[in-house]
Amino acid sequence: MTSEIPVLNVVATQLRQGHRTIPFPDAPPTLPERFRGRPVPNPAQCPPECQACTEVCPTEAITRVNGRIRIDLGRCLFCPECERSCPGKAIRFTREYRLATRTREDLVMTGEALRLARALDEKARRLWGRSLKLRQVSAGGCNACEADVNVLNTVVFDLSRFGIQFVASPRHADGLLVTGPVTENMRVALLKTYEAVPPPKLVIAMGACAISGGPHVDHADQHNGVGTFLPVDLFIPGCPPHPITILDGLLRLLGRLDESTDPA
CATH class of the missing domain: 3.30.70.20 (Alpha-Beta Plaits)
Structure with a gap:
């Protein structure tokens, strides 16, 4: 005979645990003591x-x-x-956790200023502002960036509350989120996945490897990132980027953040 957990015990556990989803972006994020930002x-x-x-x-x-x-x-x-x-x-x-930019050139700093990502145009925001489906492609990554992407789906970050979800099929996606330096073995798979996404579509390069090749830059068996092959709409730097940095970049792209509070 199988035992059942009383409903009251479940309710009591939920009350004891409290609300687990972070208030960001309505409130500043709580970052780890050892967090290393810009x-x-x-x-x-x-x-x-x-x-x-x-x-x-x-x-x-x-x-x-x-x-x-x-x-x-x-x-x-x-x-x-x-x-x-x-x-x-x-x-x-x-x-400083805010790092995402719209262009590769904006990631090159000669001073303290960084031109953060601006929102998509009005037409694109009408398409994706309330519902954005992404297909994640690990193009030879070490699984660090991929792990932080997965964390966004937990109750702590609850990415779906913003209408952003990861899907299994590129045919159901609005764009790609690419990690890894694009190894030669993943080149064709990445290009085929991109072709399968119906237009119009987005490409997001996440992590140093996907942006520039990372620690493997200029290695013969990889291609220094996704920008070698595809047009990139959002760059999220880091090794790996913190989940808050990823979330901040995605919300900026969709025009879901108050940019008046950004650092000068």
């Missing part, structure tokens, strides 16, 4: 002859242009090596 350079503290940060960066995300530090967030792995190696503390990691 790096910012301080030119005033950087001697022009110093090359410590450029030499230690594993993906050449940091370069010097006319003596000034330039950081490519599309290549950045958000490791702390540049901050640790800089004798003048000219680079520091902030707790």
Whole structure:
């Protein structure tokens, strides 16, 4: 004879656990203590002859242009090596989680400013603003970005409350969310998946690998990201991006955030 859990016990458990879904974006997110957000350079503290940060960066995300530090967030792995190696503390990691941009060029910072992603045009928002279906494609990723995508479907983030869902078939999708550097073995599969999505369609590059190749940049067996083959509508940097960073980028794309509170 199978035992049944009394309904009252279920109700009591729910009351004890309370409301688990975070209030973001209506309230600022609560980030982990060890969260490492957008790096910012301080030119005033950087001697022009110093090359410590450029030499230690594993993906050449940091370069010097006319003596000034330039950081490519599309290549950045958000490791702390540049901050640790800089004798003048000219680079520091902030707790800024807002990182998504609409163009690849906007990810290249020469100062503290970052041009965050702007919403789609009015016609596109009418199509996808209330209901956006995405097919996730892991094009050779290590599963870190994929894990953080999966987290968005949990009760904590509850992605579906915004009308955003991941679907199994590209024929049911409005676009692709691509992770990984696009290995040669995944190239044809990615292109076929893109072709199967009915037009009009979106492409989102998520993570350093999908944007630039990540730690595998210029390796012969991969193609330095999805932008090599497909037009990208949204870039979400990170290695991997925090779920809040992903959610922030998606909501920006759909025009669902109040941009008046963005940092200058």
